[in-house]
Amino acid sequence: MARIIDKDEKRANIALSAIKLFCEKGIQQTSIDEIAKSAEVAKGTIYLYFKNKEEIVFTIWDILSAQHQETFQKNITVNMSAKEKILEYFNFNQLQEEFDKEQILKLFQHFISSMLIDETQLYTAYFESFFKKDYDFIFLYLNEGIDKGELIIDDVDNLTNIIILLLKGLLVKSKASNMTFNETQNILNKHLSYLLDNYTKDKL
Template identity: 70%
Template sequence: MARIIDKDEKRCDIALSSIKLFCDKGIQQTSIDEIAKSAGVAKGTIYLYFKNKEEIIFTIWDLIVQQHDILFNQRINPNMSAKEKILEYYDFTQCLGDYDQEQILILFQQFISSLLIDKTNIYSEYFDNFFKLDYDFISTCLQEGVDKGEFFIDDIDTLSHTIIMLLKGSIVKSKASNMSFNDSQLMLTKYISYLLEHCTKEK
């Protein structure tokens, strides 16, 4: 009797099996043939689950984000301050589960690099939605902090966008300086903490 294949599981397996390949070769330089070989399937099988390479990449990131959100929600509690929640949200040392942290850093760097040279808007549209979720979370936390008297902010929108720009900039900086995951995390935490400390004080 033939084994019934779970299509969602197979799709995830193919996507996750290509992480190392993307990290080692880069997104632009990785072919569907190589992805198929890495996943141990025929090239035609790839197209049964994905329309193109971009769908594979975005599936990987969707899975990572889902894992991050699950672990993050397990770690926060109602007694935490808004600042603590934001720093916890961006503490990826605790929010990646079984993923290899160094690989995820490289992968994020690859995603940002692809975004910068994207002429199709495929990456831009995906990451606009991706960072929209970050914006919604940050702005909600900042408003919560204002309502509770923790923060004194005259422009939540600008501060929310600034924190997101900090994340993007730290990814570029970590790539340019060949920083490890831990050093990159420390840098990100340091600058977000500084921003929240000095941009939210009562005048």
């Protein structure tokens, strides 16, 4: 009996097989032929699952984002403060063991590089939708902190956008300065903590 192929699993496997190539060569320099070879499938098979290379990149981030969200939900508790939840949300040390953290950081850096030279606006649109999810999360928990009396913030929208700009700027800096994953994570924790402390009720 022929084995039934799980199309979602096959699609995910093809996308994830491209991570190493994207990290080593860059997204723009990696061909569909090379991705097919890495995934051990025919080039035509790639197009059965993806319209183009951009869809492969976005699928990788969809997978990583979903797994990160799942881990976050497992780690938070009802007793955690809004600040602790936000810091936990941006704690990428919790990436599953199957992923190399240095590779994931490099992949994100290549993603940004592709966005900066993107004439199709595909990367830009996806990138902004990615950060829109972060915006919604931060906005939600900042308001939760206000409701619980933990935080005093006069403009939640402005502070949320400042945090998003911090994230974007740090990604650019990490690439420009060739920072490691741990260096990037530590700086993110430090600046997020400092920023949120300025709105924490017991420190005002």
